[in-house]
Amino acid sequence: MTISIKSFILSPWLQLAAIAGSSCVLAADLTGPPTPSSAVVSVIELFTSQGCSSCPPADKLLAQIARRPDIVAVSFAVDYWDYIGWKDTLALPLSSSRQRAYAALQGGNGVRVYTPQAVIDGIADAIGGDRQEVEEAIKSTKGVDGAATLPLRLQDADDHFVVDVAAGGGGPAGIYVLRVLRARTVHIGHGENAGRNVTYTNVVRAINRIGEWTGSRVTLNVPKLIAEDEGYVVFVQRGDLDQPGAILGAVKSAGL
Structure with missing residues (x-):
């Protein structure tokens, strides 16, 4: 399955990442190839909604899976169920656009838009x-079309962080950074989940393309534009913004 993002937030990432280019930061030890302590074996994107009665079990499951150091797991809150009685407080148009693009690009295979839907490595x-x-799905997508085979490393360096992507095959691909809310408990006042308190984990608040990977090693310096309760996810995904492919590799900041 594949993606498209029509709306981008925090455009300074693009500007400053471009200025930083492939430079390194002295505070970060990046002399060797990226060797993350726990290799990521899969990326899970959960499309969920506060207005969906079937979603709370999926939100709970994602929180459990997200604890695994070898999994990058994020939530995308969609807005298309808002009309049934409750406006999702975390929903963003980009979440719905991303999910619809997955379905559109796999339409011939009968993929549909629904919640709760988990998309694994961009291909299932x-x-x-x-x-x-x-x-x-995690097991079946491993290595398919290069999914989850590319090493990445993310390191803090004062007022910015350093993204290091290894050399390898399978390019070109885009390098994306996601600003992620670690956890948020919401009391749902109306709709199908009225009266429930539901905790949402690793909720995507912004996504931006910060660079291009063509097969050579790439190092990018990106400014920190996050709140105290947020973190970062970085992934490399084949294709372009409208027709991307498999997620080749990913990394997450501490606490996600």
């Missing part, structure tokens, strides 16, 4: 609340 989907189906 599963019912977000079905642990067995999600785990099987």
Whole structure:
């Protein structure tokens, strides 16, 4: 499955990342190739909604899976269920656009837009609340079209962070940074989940393309534009903004 993002936030990332280019920061030890302490084996994107009665079990499952150091797991809150009685407080148009693009690019295979939907490594989907189906998808996508095979490293350096992408095959691909809210508990006042308190984990608040990977090693310096309760996810995904492909590699900041 694949993606498209129509809306971008925090444009200073693009400007400053471009200025930084492939330079390194003295405070970061990047003399060797990227060797993250825990290699990421999969990226899970959960499309969820506060107005969806089937979503809370999936939100809980994502929180559990996100604790694994070898998994990058994020939530995208969609807005297309807002009309049924509750406006999702975390929803962003970019979340719905991303999910619809996955479905459009796989339309011939019968992929549809629904919640809770988990998209794994950009190339497969599963019912977000079905642990067995999600785990099987993680296993089945490993290495397919280069998914989750590219080493990345993310390091703090004062007022910015350093993204280091290894050399390898499978390019070109875009390098994306996601600003992520670690956790937020919401009391839902109306709609299908009225009266429930639901905790959402690693909620994407912004996404931006910060560079291009063509197969050579790339190092980017990106300014920190996050709040205290937020972190970063960086991934490399084949294709362009409208027709991307497999997620080749990913890394997450501490606490995600």
